[in-house]
Every structure is written in structure tokens, then in C-alpha cells.
């Protein structure tokens with residue numbers, strides 16, 4: 001049985017970054033990386049942006065050139081899925097029944113796209129946007145499909161809507177709640193993005209629950225039936241309703257968790273010598289008022305990789321990175337810093353009508369997050385305010401002409 005001093009499961013942002021950092025920090029042991037996807041590690045964010053738009057080829061979204069992994073003695077085992085962990089014996093088993101021993105295991109399994117469960121949801125013509133394979137399948141529809149129904153008004157659904165409408169497609173966006181981005185942002189940002197999409201010709205349907213996918217005799221999706229009986233005729237359905245964290249083998253092996261696998265401040269799971277990082281790791285985050293959360297972002301994947309690796313190498317430093325995220329839609333660049341989950345007040349800086357404004361989130365007077373649209377200065381300067389948990393004068397905060405770094409503390 002092959003043995004690795006450090007075995008990484010998952011070749012997404014978190015797993016790849018863990019391997020890169022181990023070598024950067026002069027780890028001399030053996031490193032193996034098992035990933036269910038057949039590709040070398042690549043960036044996921046372009047999948048719903050420039051890769052879908054055909055503006056960036058796959059080669060340009062690889063996280064490192066192909067030779068990097070050999071050059072740095074990282075043994076890549078691609079197209080292999082870990083199905084079981086025997087934590088006491090420090091070994092894993094893959095779906096092809098290969099066994100690998102480990103000294104330390106870093107689990108970076110991310111998540112799989114959540115699917116619809118209504119009648120018709122297994123029909124042909126339904127697409128998710130999580131992997132290169134998903135998006136290649138969607139791209140293959142572009143020459144022949146004109147009408148796209150997108151289920152889910154989160155970032156991925158909105159980004160896909162922006163690309164498809166720019167490509168001249170007829171797009172209907174279906175959101176079950178009464179506003180887009182409801183899970184991650186305040187109503188001001190939701191209203192702004194809803195209006196932008198409508199202005200670009202996207203038919204946005206809010207408070208619209210999907211009841212069934214209608215199909216033809218060949219079991220191909222032809223429409224989305226809503227709870228009120230409306231049928232949205234379509235050539236393809238894109239389902240962007242979040243992810244289910246990939247933690248099955250960890251939880252089966254006895255790791256604590258539920259929505260993700262629980263980790264401590266060093267990204268250690270409850271299993272000996274097993275870390276978990278990235279989208280699947282449920283951790284207490286001080287930027288979410290100490291709540292246990294999973295953060296789905298490149299920042300979190302990279303920073304948790306550093307936390308786990310540093311702990312492994314005997315330089316422990318608790319995970320305490322300020323969260324940040326971005327989204328590109330049309331000519332809009334949204335940059336967010338902090339987490340808004342625990343806010344009790346919002347202040348808008350600047351005028352959304354100018355398409356350059358920020359929403360500042362406060363909790364008991366402290367700035368906890370900012371969503372900045374085409375306003376990079378606010379994003380950069382607001383980061384310091386989120387980090388310090390500063391309380392500032394509200395009238396100044398609302399005045400978009402006063403730079404955030406010049407605000408007076410109260």
C-alpha cells in the first residue's frame with residue numbers, strides 16, 4: 001500500500017493550495033493528492049464568468065502549469081474518489097479499491113451542486129455549474145439553444161444569467177424567495193442587481209417556486225412549471241441552488257459534523273491527524289459573530305489551507321482571516337469584505353443609480369461587512385474597518401464623498 005506523509009483529498013482551490021504551501025514552506029515529506037475530477041487543479045470562479053463566455057480557455061484557468069506538480073514532487077491521483085477513511089489505521093480506500101496510507105490527511109472535498117428534487121428533475125437538459133465538465137456540457141448547448149431558465153438567484157445563477165444574456169440568449173431567472181442574493185446580501189444590493197438584470201433583458205421571477213420540470217416524450221426538459229401553474233418554456237435549465245458539502249467518508253468514519261465537517265481553529269477535525277479545509281469545513285468564525293459557518297470562497301479555501309499546513313508543520317496560528325469575495329456581472333464588479341450574516345443595520349454609501357455604491361453592514365454599531373459595487377476604494381479601506389471592528393460616525397459613513405479611511409471614530 002502506498003504511503004504519503006501528507007495525503008490531500010480534493011484538488012480544488014483548498015487542496016491544491018495546501019500542496020503548494022507545503023512545498024513553499026519546505027515540507028520535505030511525500031505528498032499525494034487524490035481528486036475525483038480528471039483535471040489538474042483549476043480555478044472555479046471563471047466557470048460562471050469568462051470560461052462560460054468563451055473568453056478564457058481552460059489552460060488559462062489552471063491553478064499551476066501542468067509540470068508544476070511533478071517539479072514539486074506532488075503525486076497526483078486524478079479521477080479517483082475516496083470512499084472510506086480508516087482513521088485508526090491512517091488509510092483511505094478509493095472507489096477503485098486502491099488503498100493509501102497517510103501520516104496526516106487534509107480533506108478538501110468541497111461540495112457538489114445541489115440538484116432539484118421535483119418531478120422531472122432527472123430529465124435531460126438540466127445543467128449545474130460546479131465543475132469544468134458541468135460547464136463544458138452547458139457550453140455545448142449554446143449553438144442550438146436560445147431560451148435558458150436559471151433556477152436560483154444566488155451569485156452563480158446571476159453570473160450565468162449575465163453571460164447568457166450578453167451572448168444574446170433569452171434568459172428567465174427563477175428565485176423562490178422574494179429577492180435575489182437573499183442568503184448573502186441585504187435588500188439594497190438585491191434590488192440593485194435585480195434591476196440590472198431586468199435592464200439587460202433577463203426575465204426575473206421572484207417568489208417563484210419550481211413545482212416540476214416539464215419534459216417531451218424523449219425525457220428532455222421543455223419547461224419549468226411554477227407553483228402558480230405558469231410554465232416557462234425553455235431549451236435548457238440551469239440549476240444554481242447551492243452545494244451539498246462533500247464530507248460523506250469523514251462523517252462515516254466518525255468525524256463530528258452536520259452541514260459540513262466541524263473543525264477547530266486549526267482546521268482539525270475530531271479524527272486524529274485529519275484536517276478539513278475549504279467549502280466543506282464548518283468553523284467558528286469571528287466575522288460571523290462566532291457562529292459555526294461554512295464559507296464558500298477562494299479566500300477561505302486558501303487561508304484555511306495555510307492554517308492547516310502551518311499547524312501540521314508545528315507553527316500553529318488560529319484561523320482568523322477576514323473574509324472577502326467578488327462577483328462580476330456585466331460591467332459591474334462587486335467586492336465584498338466581512339460577513340453580513342450577523343448585522344442589525346445597513347447604510348448605503350453613494351447612489352446606486354450611479355452604479356457605484358457600497359452597502360455597509362453594522363452590528364451594534366460596529367462595521368462587520370461591506371458590499372462594494374464598482375467602488376474598489378471602499379473595499380480596500382473598508383477592510384481595515386471590518387478588521388478593527390471600528391464604530392464610526394454614521395452621517396460620515398453615509399456620505400460617499402468622504403473616504404472611509406478619513407472617518408471619525410465614535
Ligand SMILES: Cc1cc2nc3c(=O)[nH]c(=O)nc-3n(C[C@H](O)[C@H](O)[C@H](O)COP(=O)(O)OP(=O)(O)OC[C@H]3O[C@@H](n4cnc5c(N)ncnc54)[C@H](O)[C@@H]3O)c2cc1C
Pocket residue numbers: 009010011012013014015034035036037044045046047048080081082083108109110111129130131156246249277278279280295296297298299301324325326327328
Ligand atoms: C461557478 C462558480 C463560481 C464561483 N465564483 C467565485 C468567486 O467569484 N469568488 C470566490 O471567492 N469564490 C467563488 N466560487 C467559490 C469557490 O470556487 C469555492 O469556494 C472554492 O472552489 C472552494 O474550494 P474547495 O477546494 O473547498 O472545493 P472545490 O473547489 O469544490 O474542490 C473540491 C475537490 O474535491 C474533489 N472531491 C470531493 N470529494 C472527493 C472524494 N471523496 N475523493 C476525491 N476527491 C473528492 C472534488 O471533485 C473537487 O475537485 C465559485 C464557485 C463556483 C462553482
